[in-house]
Amino acid sequence: MSHDAERRVADIADRLAATAADSERLGRLSDESVALIREAGVMRMLQPTEFGGRAAHPREFAEAVMAVAAHCGSAGWVCGVGGVHPWEMALMDRRLQQEVWGENQETWIASPYAAQGVATPMEGGYILRGRWNFSSGTDHCDWIFLGALVGDAEGRPAQPPRVLHVVLPRSDYTIVDDSWDVVGLCGTGSKDVVVEGAFIPDYRTIDADEVAEGERAAERAGRTETVYKxxxxxxxxxxxxxxxxxxxxxxxxxxxxxxxxxxxxxxxxxxxxxxxxxxxxxxxxxxxxxxxxxxxxxxxxxxxxxxxxxxxxxxxxxxxxxxxxxxxxxxxxxxxxxxxxxxxxxxxxxxxxxxxxxxxxxxxxxxxxxxxxxxxxxxxxxxxxxxxxxxxxxx
CATH class of the missing domain: 1.20.140.10 (Butyryl-CoA Dehydrogenase, subunit A, domain 3)
Structure with a gap:
């Protein structure tokens, strides 16, 4: 771990460990835990530099996640999942990046990527419907990545299957509050989310296969930093x-x-x-x-x-x-x-x-x-x- 990341996590370690029981009891990260993670800057390590991030080496990011998780497993998990979302956001349309981080560079983004919804094409974008499990840290996020199958005219998954990653603001989806009752990682608050007919503009979508390959998405997004490839x-x-x-x-x-x-x-x-x-x-x-x-x-x-x-x-x-x-x-x-x-x-x-x-x-x-x-x-x-x-x- 770089000395800076190591120092930042070490500075919050004891206080973070003291929040772990509260997060488990709440079924989500406590507000104090979130404030400490923000203080350490772990969630912005893979964020582009023009939006207050560090575009850090992924090894350094992983070491920081380990350090957090060693004191609070739920906090480490949310950092490990949510901390990768700024990396993918860097591959999205710059208009979307500005919407997400333009006013607040501390904005967190949730997921999940499992294609549990259908995005039906229409002029200028898609209509999205579905229910997704395991949205870690979602209570503290203002945007979300969701995996979706592209649909046909009837709203059924088209064949052959094609998966998109789509991005929605908090106003376009519902968090199911009673959907995270588990025996471990209780504090992650990995709740279900529901979308009922939200419109997704084209520029808030990206082809999942393109991101999977890496370099092609970075080239299209104009990213030259190695981490985004x-x-x-x-x-x-x-x-x-x-x-x-x-x-x-x-x-x-x-x-x-x-x-x-x-x-x-x-x-x-x-x-x-x-x-x-x-x-x-x-x-x-x-x-x-x-x-x-x-x-x-x-x-x-x-x-x-x-x-x-x-x-x-x-x-x-x-x-x-x-x-x-x-x-x-x-x-x-x-x-x-x-x-x-x-x-x-x-x-x-x-x-x-x-x-x-x-x-x-x-x-x-x-x-x-x-x-x-x-x-x-x-x-x-x-x-x-x-x-x-x-x-x-x-x-």
Whole structure:
């Protein structure tokens, strides 16, 4: 992490950790938590410089997300998801960027990208209808990215399917307040949103395949900075997995604090138990390996783009394979230390159980589903061309 980002997150760390219980109770980030994130500037790290952002290296962004998540999993998750949205906004029409940030450069943007709605073409744009799940941090956002299938004249998904990312102001969608009742990442407030016939001008849309490829969208948007030439399915998973790894690091720190003075019911000090100490070191190594591999993957892609080299489907698939495995490895490590923390670790008065729950819910995100990613990457590693269809999705 750069010294500036490291200092900013360190400055809020203790105060942020103190807000975690309130955010969990509220079912959304507390206002104090949001104010601290704004103070640290994490959400503007990938924002264009002309709108008060830093257009930072994605590695630096991921490190900042990890640092936040190590103190509050929900805050880290919202930073990891929401912090990527300014990156994509940089690829949109400049008129839209001005609408979003022209008056307030601190404006946050929500999502989700799953194509759970239909955008029916009409003159000058589209009419959008649908209901979307998992809009993380949405209570604190004034705009939203939504995935939508392009519809036919009857409002049904057209064939072959084509997906758009569309952008709406807060006045054009409804947040379903009672739609986030979960066992982990409670403070993310990842509620459902509903759109009932909103008009989306053409300039507030972008083709999902174009963003997925990376460089073509940057060229059309007139962006020359390397970070904006990266593929969507490298950038979006980066923030989410960084949050999961940060949560694992928070769990490890909480475990070490708890075990330092712990004595078992049999009278054994944990510091004298070689079996638990072995497990701690093994888990710590796995979490560290997850961090290293995630940062290495995005750095390699960045360096390739920065050198003017093409990023191939095989390059993208390897990064996705490793990023997916990073999350599973880190959460497996959390399970190992939690299982050795004794019954008192399950008490809600402790922080370890919250990190444990948050880690598992973070693993449930679609970008951590390994099956098709592993399948596809094994084929590309053998030099086998992966056909269009499911095996190319989310890569």
């Amino acid at each position: 990266l593929p969507f399915w490298a950038m979006f998973p980066l923030g989410i997995t960084a949050a999961v790894i940060g949560i694992a690091e928070g769990a490890l720190a909480a475990h070490l604090d708890y075990q330092r003075e712990r004595v078992t019911a049999m009278g054994t000090k944990i510091r004298d138990d070689p079996y638990v100490l072995y497990a701690i070191s093994e888990a710590a190594t796995e979490i560290a390996a997850s961090r290293t591999q995630l940062l290495d993957g995005i750095s390699r892609l960045y360096d390739r783009v920065d050198a003017g080299e093409q990023v191939t489907f095989a390059d993208r698939s390897i990064v996705r394979r490793n990023q997916t495995r990073c999350a599973w490895r880190a959460v497996d490590a959390v399970d190992e230390i939690f299982a050795r923390s004794g019954g008192n670790a399950a008490r809600r008065s402790g922080v370890l159980q919250r990190f444990w729950r948050d880690a598992h819910v973070g693993l449930q995100h679609a970008i951590h589903t390994p099956g098709s990613i592993y399948h596809s990457t094994a084929l590309t590693s053998m030099g086998v061309e992966v056909p269009d269809g499911p095996l190319r999705k989310l890569i």
